[in-house]
Amino acid sequence: GRIATRKNPKVDLARWLALLTLLADGYFLLIAGMEFIQTRHELLIAVGAVSLRLDGIALLLAAVVLALGTLVTLFSGPAVARDSGRETYFALLTAMIGTIIGLGAADDLFNLWVWFEAMALCSYVLVAFYRNEAAALEAGVKYLVQSALGTVLVLLAIGLVFANTGSVDLDEIRIAAQPSGLMLAAGALFIIGFGVKAALVPLHTWLPDAHSQAPSGISAMLSGVVIEAGLVAMLRALGALHLVTVSWGALLLGFAAVNMLVGNLMALRQTQVKRLLAYSSLSHMGYILLGVGAGAVIGSEYSAAGGFFHILTHAMMKGLAFLAAGALLYSLHQAVGNHDPLVVDDLNGASRKYPLTAFAFSVAVLGLGGLPPLAGFMSKWQIFVGGFQTGSAWIMALVVFAALNSVLSLGYYAPLVNRLYRCQPVRIVEQGKPIPVLMSLPMLILSLGVVVLGIWPSLADWLTGPAAQSLLMLFGG
Numbered sequence: 001g002r003i004a005t006r007k008n009p010k011v012d013l014a015r016w017l018a019l020l021t022l023l024a025d026g027y028f029l030l031i032a033g034m035e036f037i038q039t040r041h042e043l044l045i046a047v048g049a050v051s052l053r054l055d056g057i058a059l060l061l062a063a064v065v066l067a068l069g070t071l072v073t074l075f076s077g078p079a080v081a082r083d084s085g086r087e088t089y090f091a092l093l094t095a096m097i098g099t100i101i102g103l104g105a106a107d108d109l110f111n112l113w114v115w116f117e118a119m120a121l122c123s124y125v126l127v128a129f130y131r132n133e134a135a136a137l138e139a140g141v142k143y144l145v146q147s148a149l150g151t152v153l154v155l156l157a158i159g160l161v162f163a164n165t166g167s168v169d170l171d172e173i174r175i176a177a178q179p180s181g182l183m184l185a186a187g188a189l190f191i192i193g194f195g196v197k198a199a200l201v202p203l204h205t206w207l208p209d210a211h212s213q214a215p216s217g218i219s220a221m222l223s224g225v226v227i228e229a230g231l232v233a234m235l236r237a238l239g240a241l242h243l244v245t246v247s248w249g250a251l252l253l254g255f256a257a258v259n260m261l262v263g264n265l266m267a268l269r270q271t272q273v274k275r276l277l278a279y280s281s282l283s284h285m286g287y288i289l290l291g292v293g294a295g296a297v298i299g300s301e302y303s304a305a306g307g308f309f310h311i312l313t314h315a316m317m318k319g320l321a322f323l324a325a326g327a328l329l330y331s332l333h334q335a336v337g338n339h340d341p342l343v344v345d346d347l348n349g350a351s352r353k354y355p356l357t358a359f360a361f362s363v364a365v366l367g368l369g370g371l372p373p374l375a376g377f378m379s380k381w382q383i384f385v386g387g388f389q390t391g392s393a394w395i396m397a398l399v400v401f402a403a404l405n406s407v408l409s410l411g412y413y414a415p416l417v418n419r420l421y422r423c424q425p426v427r428i429v430e431q432g433k434p435i436p437v438l439m440s441l442p443m444l445i446l447s448l449g450v451v452v453l454g455i456w457p458s459l460a461d462w463l464t465g466p467a468a469q470s471l472l473m474l475f476g477g
Contacts, residue, residue, distance in 0.1 A: 100226070348419050348426045384399045
């Protein structure tokens with residue numbers, strides 16, 4: 001996204017208020033999460049008509065969105081410091097994080113829909129943050145229209161479920177839902193409606209425009225947690241309908257194959273860095289679907305844990321990649337004015353002037369490509385091993401297909417690193433201004449996280465294990 005030129009000192013107050021709010025949320029989540037981990041009893045909180053249930057899936061999603069959201073908030077201070085409306089930016093970013101936490105813990109279909117719609121509205125305004133630019137406004141409108149269509153379909157599905165079961169409570173639906181044409185239709189509507197936000201192919205067309213036109217911090221959130229939140233909402237709804245058909249997990253595995261292939265093929269064609277990263281998110285959603293789909297179909301806890309581990313590692317790596325790209329864009333804009341979009345040629349020789357940013361970007365994309373000893377390798381490895389452990393021929397075939405796609409992805413990740421280190425700096429890079437410390441710090445933290453989880457993946461077991469167990473319970477395990 002563009003970096004504007006108007007300065008307003010209120011940005012510090014807005015940013016620090018947002019950070020304090022997120023840190024307070026993190027403290028309460030830590031207390032609740034530790035109680036859940038120790039007792040393995042789901043925590044239920046009801047305030048009026050709003051009911052929240054903290055299980056393994058809700059805990060993982062909340063931890064991921066709070067961690068990445070806090071780093072994005074810190075990064076965004078310098079990035080939007082001179083933009084008008086940045087107080088709104090931080091308020092909406094904080095609100096979006098809150099809606100994702102609520103979505104993950106929703107205990108009934110109606111509140112799930114409300115949180116889903118609130119997340120969509122917050123993210124729409126943030127995607128169209130540079131509303132004076134036609135491309136950003138167009139991306140925002142496309143995102144809004146497709147999201148609105150998805151929410152309407154989800155609401156229609158909820159109506160069908162309520163008409164057949166007399167309830168919107170997920171536990172009651174899980175008992176009352178029986179096979180019928182209307183319930184199958186409701187499940188299909190849930191897949192399409194939530195699938196728009198989860199970027200399932202061919203419902204993904206909003207994604208490349210939204211990612212490329214949004215501020216880089218928001219691009220990190222869209223790829224790192226928003227599309228994953230759409231998947232969690234889908235899993236909640238389909239889990240409540242698990243008695244209707246055993247095919248929901250098989251459909252997820254089908255989308256996994258399509259997402260991996262289409263995402264990689266489209267990424268290979270891109271010359272804009274943020275669009276390339278956006279399309280690669282499609283393929284990584286495919287890896288996640290492979291893990292959770294195998295868990296839903298076969299009851300493989302190890303595969304499901306691998307899928308949730310990849311939600312965590314993808315948020316770190318893709319968030320890091322977008323922040324590094326945003327830092328380069330910021331530095332180049334400060335030197336030469338408007339510089340949108342960031343293209344792959346702008347990476348040439350950037351390591352000589354921006355060694356930390358180049359290192360962070362390299363760690364991110366090589367981890368996304370699945371190279372050891374980085375976190376992306378370990379989460380993919382767990383998914384692949386879990387798939388082979390199922391003993392299912394077609395799941396093992398999908399694992400082989402996924403491994404080939406992982407190799408294919410190096411065809412667009414590796415050249416980016418090559419440009420950073422082996423090419424001569426282009427003139428625009430030589431003219432670039434220094435990157436502020438508050439933008440570098442989140443990149444350093446994420447880089448260390450990607451390396452540490454690659455070496456000690458068991459550090460994430462306390463999050464991924466309970467999430468996998470919750471998934472198996474959703475689908476009758």
